[in-house]
Amino acid sequence: NLNGISINLGPASSSGLTVFLSLSAQDVLISLGIAILASVIAGIYPALKASRLTVIEAIRRD
Numbered sequence: 059n060l061n062g063i064s065i066n067l068g069p070a071s072s073s074g075l076t077v078f079l080s081l082s083a084q085d086v087l088i089s090l091g092i093a094i095l096a097s098v099i100a101g102i103y104p105a106l107k108a109s110r111l112t113v114i115e116a117i118r119r120d
Contacts, residue, residue, distance in 0.1 A: 108116070
């Protein structure tokens with residue numbers, strides 16, 4: 059559990075403002091999993107589309 063991570067907010071930090079985060083390992087892992095899944099999905103669609111083209115078609119489309 060990550061408790062009490064102080065974040066410097068630039069000019070606001072000079073006024074004594076401190077923000078504390080509380081992150082559990084589960085929160086971090088879920089966020090990481092969602093980010094990886096979104097990246098894979100975003101990469102698969104164009105790759106599948108490109109794999110259906112012949113070399114000549116791909117050159118013509120450029």
